[in-house]
Amino acid sequence: MIAIAAIAAVTGATLGLGVYGVRLARTTSDLFVASRAITPWWNAAAISGEYLSAASFLGIAGLQMKLGSGALWLPLGFTAGYLALLLFVAAPLRRFGAYTISDFAEARLGSPRVRVLAAFVVLGIAGFYLVPQLKGAGLTLGEVTGAPYWVGVVAVGAVVALNVASGGMRGITYVQAFQYWTKTFAIALPACLLLIHLGGLPERAAMFGAELPQAPAAGLTVELDAPQPVTFPEATSYTVDGAPRQAQAGDEVVLPAGTVELPPGAVVPVAEGIDAQTGEEWARPVDSSGDASPVFVYSLLLATFLGTMGLPHILVRFYTNPDGPAARRTTVRVLGLLAMFYAFPLVYGMLGRVLVPELYLTGETDSVVLALPEAAWPGLGGELLGALVAAGAFAAFMSTASGLMVSVAGTISFDLWRRGHADMTVRRRRFRVAALGGVLAPVALALVARELDISVLVGWAFALAASTFCPLLLLGIWWRRLTAFGAATGLIAGAVTATGLIFTGLAIENGHPTVDALLTQPAVLSVPVAFATMVLVSLRDRRGRRAADAALLAMHAPEGLGLGYEEPLVRA
Amino acid sequence: MRRTPRDELAEATAHGGLYLRRLIREQLNLSAVALVAFGGIIGALPLALLLLPGFQDVFVLGVPLSIVIVAWPPFPLFITIGVVYARRATALEQSFRDLVEPPS
Numbered sequence: 001m002i003a004i005a006a007i008a009a010v011t012g013a014t015l016g017l018g019v020y021g022v023r024l025a026r027t028t029s030d031l032f033v034a035s036r037a038i039t040p041w042w043n044a045a046a047i048s049g050e051y052l053s054a055a056s057f058l059g060i061a062g063l064q065m066k067l068g069s070g071a072l073w074l075p076l077g078f079t080a081g082y083l084a085l086l087l088f089v090a091a092p093l094r095r096f097g098a099y100t101i102s103d104f105a106e107a108r109l110g111s112p113r114v115r116v117l118a119a120f121v122v123l124g125i126a127g128f129y130l131v132p133q134l135k136g137a138g139l140t141l142g143e144v145t146g147a148p149y150w151v152g153v154v155a156v157g158a159v160v161a162l163n164v165a166s167g168g169m170r171g172i173t174y175v176q177a178f179q180y181w182t183k184t185f186a187i188a189l190p191a192c193l194l195l196i197h198l199g200g201l202p203e204r205a206a207m208f209g210a211e212l213p214q215a216p217a218a219g220l221t222v223e224l225d226a227p228q229p230v231t232f233p234e235a236t237s238y239t240v241d242g243a244p245r246q247a248q249a250g251d252e253v254v255l256p257a258g259t260v261e262l263p264p265g266a267v268v269p270v271a272e273g274i275d276a277q278t279g280e281e282w283a284r285p286v287d288s289s290g291d292a293s294p295v296f297v298y299s300l301l302l303a304t305f306l307g308t309m310g311l312p313h314i315l316v317r318f319y320t321n322p323d324g325p326a327a328r329r330t331t332v333r334v335l336g337l338l339a340m341f342y343a344f345p346l347v348y349g350m351l352g353r354v355l356v357p358e359l360y361l362t363g364e365t366d367s368v369v370l371a372l373p374e375a376a377w378p379g380l381g382g383e384l385l386g387a388l389v390a391a392g393a394f395a396a397f398m399s400t401a402s403g404l405m406v407s408v409a410g411t412i413s414f415d416l417w418r419r420g421h422a423d424m425t426v427r428r429r430r431f432r433v434a435a436l437g438g439v440l441a442p443v444a445l446a447l448v449a450r451e452l453d454i455s456v457l458v459g460w461a462f463a464l465a466a467s468t469f470c471p472l473l474l475l476g477i478w479w480r481r482l483t484a485f486g487a488a489t490g491l492i493a494g495a496v497t498a499t500g501l502i503f504t505g506l507a508i509e510n511g512h513p514t515v516d517a518l519l520t521q522p523a524v525l526s527v528p529v530a531f532a533t534m535v536l537v538s539l540r541d542r543r544g545r546r547a548a549d550a551a552l553l554a555m556h557a558p559e560g561l562g563l564g565y566e567e568p569l570v571r572a
Numbered sequence: 573m574r575r576t577p578r579d580e581l582a583e584a585t586a587h588g589g590l591y592l593r594r595l596i597r598e599q600l601n602l603s604a605v606a607l608v609a610f611g612g613i614i615g616a617l618p619l620a621l622l623l624l625p626g627f628q629d630v631f632v633l634g635v636p637l638s639i640v641i642v643a644w645p646p647f648p649l650f651i652t653i654g655v656v657y658a659r660r661a662t663a664l665e666q667s668f669r670d671l672v673e674p675p676s
Contacts (some may be wrong), residue, residue: 072642073674076614083650085655087603109604201634208628208636286622287643325662332654339647346643350635478600549589553581556596558665561578561673 002383003144006391010182014175014398015163038173038320044333046173046361047317049180051078051308051334052341053129053400054136057183057393058373059455060342061365064349065359067451068282070292071349074455075342077301077462079335081308085247086331090557097565100407101312101469102415108476108551111484117491119415121468122312124409124495126404127442128461129311133401134453136366136448140393144386145372146549149448156397156444163398164405165435173320179399184341186392190373190385191347195376203354209279213357215262222358229254230269230361233276238262262362271363282353289513296517296526300459303523307462310469312411314405323559348372356431365453368559369393409435457522460502467494467526471534477555478547479535487536495531498522576674595668602664606657614646 038046056078064071098104101122103157106115134153139150152324163175195201205211232247239245247269255269262268270276275290286292308314321327352359352368356375359365370393373385397532401568412434413427475482475490505519518525538544557563580588621627627638635643 069639069642072639073618076642076646079647079650080610080614083606083654086654087606093663208631279665280628281602283628283636283639284621284625285638286618289623294618294622298615301614301618325658325665328658328661332651332658335647335651337656339651340646343644346639478596549584549592552596553584553592556592556599558669559579561581561669563578563581 004391006387007141007394009145010391010394011159011398013178014395014402015159017286025479033106040321040326040330040333042173042177043317043320043330044337045177045180046320046335047176047330048337048341049176049178049395049398049399050313050317050403051311051338052180052183052396053458054133054393055455056345056398057187057367057396057455058136058139058272058366059132059458060345061348061352061369063453064346065319065352065368066365067291068277068287069285070287070297071299071455072285073300074304075338075345077304078308079338079342080301080305081462082331082334082338084305084327085309085314086293086335088333089315089473089477090318093315094318094321094327095324095475095557095559095564096551096555097319100316100410100415101310101472102411104476105472105487107272108488109482109484110546110547112489113490114484114491115415117488118472119411121464121491121495122407122411122415124499125310125461125465126312126408127445127467129313129406129447130408130439130442130458131402131445132452132457133397133404133473134442135449135452135457136393136454137397138446138450139364139367140370140390143367144390145294146454149450153443153446156394156401157439158445160398160401160405160437161439164409165432166478173317176399176403178235179395180341182395183392186336186388186395187341187348187369190389193325193381193385194351194373194376195347197381197484198351201350201354203308205279206354207279207350208283211279212243212267212276213353213360215221215264215266215268215357217264218360219264219417220262220266220268222262222361224255224257224260227254227256228362229272231272232267232269234267236262236266238266255361268357268360270360274363274365276360277525278449279353291517293513293517295514296521299521299524302527303459303462303466303521305466306470306527307466307523309465309473310465311461312407313400315532317412319401325559344544345369351376377559402554405435405439408438412438453473456520460498463521463523463526464495464498464503466523467498469528471530475531475534475538477552477562479538480552481538481545482534482548483538483546485541485544486534486536489537490530490534494526497526498531502524578654581672591672598668599661599662602657602660606653610653613649617642617646620663 003129029202060071060074095245098107102115102118105118106112134157137156138149138152141147142149145357201207208211217368230253232249232251235247235249237246239261247253284292286294287296292441318327322328348369356371359368359371373389375380376382409431413430466474471490471494472487501519501522554564554565574652579590581591623637629637630637
């Protein structure tokens with residue numbers, strides 16, 4: 001009950017701030033980039049608020065509980081992405097004055113076709129990224145209210161589409177900054193209070209020692225709504241609806257729907273797709289094989305390091321900085337704000353392994369952050385903290401999904417809809433229609449993608465962004481000889497390689513471990529392919545060469561010399 | 573009136589092009605140094621943890637060092653690199669300003 005009230009409060013505050021913001025938005029420039037009059041701290045909080053998604057709030061802890069400490073590389077990569085942005089992109093791109101990657105592609109390369117191609121890639125990345133947000137919403141609402149999965153998916157989809165259709169970026173900047181603090185408070189406070197309440201990390205042997213996850217001293221009771229296939233790592237007795245049963249080590253059993261009870265100290269059976277690990281195996285951030293193999297870790301780090309700059313909802317926000325140095329200051333602040341948030345998810349991953357081992361049985365490790373407070377602290381304390389994390393989780397889905405929807409609606413209404421219409425009211429109407437229409441496909445996909453881990457889905461979005469927009473931006477900003485044809489072939493090569501490998505990985509099972517790692521996280525292959533294609537094709541493309549000095553001057557010339565573009569390039 | 577490099581840049585002369593390329597190269601060098609500092613440390617971390625399993629047996633505040641070292645210290649490192657880089661990049665821009673438009 002408290003949780004529902006907390007979720008309603010966050011949703012209401014989001015909608016309220018959005019509506020308040022739209023009153024302030026008057027021109028297209030206002031609508032899209034909030035007139036560039038927002039201070040670095042507001043901007044940094046807004047960027048972080050938009051960025052910290054379901055993958056950060058629920059997914060890291062969930063993946064850590066499920067796979068082990070290899071998941072700890074995720075927050076590292078998610079933050080390092082902003083370092084890449086700072087070093088190579090933030091200031092030059094801000095000076096160039098294009099609002100979106102599509103604008104950048106057209107203005108830098110002089111080709112409307114590359115713009116359309118970039119627009120399709122934006123939709124692809126945003127799709128990969130929206131689905132796990134909606135999945136998280138379905139999961140959270142189910143966890144706190146018992147509502148069916150689809151209710152949360154549809155509800156958050158509708159709220160976000162309405163919010164984006166009614167508010168502009170100005171509204172969204174304050175909304176997103178508010179969401180950052182909501183999320184950080186909601187993940188930090190329960191983590192600290194739980195550690196104090198428990199007096200540190202309980203039962204360390206299960207976390208870091210030789211033990212497999214076990215039923216607690218009071219036994220373990222799990223209600224199953226549907227039959228659940230599990231593997232028993234060790235022999236144990238258990239009961240289903242009171243009827244005693246016996247399992248041998250290695251038994252694969254389909255548990256029927258009903259009440260399953262395990263005696264105290266019994267090793268918890270694991271759902272399909274989860275390996276039972278001893279605490280020692282589980283605590284290794286790198287392992288010689290498996291989900292923490294060096295190939296996988298490096299590929300993941302590469303994807304997140306290079307992919308962040310290519311996320312469509314992130315770059316738009318940099319144009320709300322007044323100039324290049326301000327864009328740098330904002331990015332440094334983002335690094336600090338993200339570091340503050342990412343200090344906490346692993347507390348849930350570690351505690352969850354000991355305190356809510358039933359999630360290994362149900363396979364729903366993604367909900368560990370939500371389930372932990374009440375399991376660790378029975379009574380009002382746990383209930384209040386549970387409500388707080390549920391509200392924080394909702395802030396996470398809504399902020400990221402809103403940012404993505406702004407990009408999707410902008411891309412559909414400006415890049416793909418018949419262009420050339422300058423009328424403000426027509427533009428706004430198109431933006432709204434696109435926001436309402438653009439949410440349908442991700443909602444449909446989220447309804448069928450319940451089985452996939454949130455962090456895995458988000459990993460794909462990063463891999464795709466790193467293999468397409470990262471080379472486009474880096475070469476476009478720093479290399480004069482990039483041509484439109486080279487950029488286009490590189491975009492296609494990177495996108496095809498990344499998605500091809502991902503879908504091959506979904507289709508085939510259990511190959512060589514290194515091959516599996518590459519199919520799950522293909523960045524280490526697809527990023528070099530994209531870069532090489534862009535460079536080689538551009539070098540051979542003699543006809544496509546054009547004078548890029550003017551564009552590079554605008555990107556790199558310091559402010560105050562009168563050499564940059566004073567006005568935004570497109571859409572002004 | 574004396575022609576400054578700024579005018580050459582604004583008129584996109586061959587001379588101006590040289591100034592532009594030099595600025596881009598300097599900025600890129602700075603970014604590359606920061607990237608090497610970052611990449612060297614973070615890139616070595618997975619390999620070091622793989623080759624030195626002893627980190628697992630040392631406990632800091634009840635948590636194995638192998639987890640601690642991934643979970644917290646890299647973030648202050650990112651921020652430090654970010655702050656130093658941003659300062660240097662701004663200083664580089666100031667010296668470019670002085671170069672192309674000498675205060676008269």
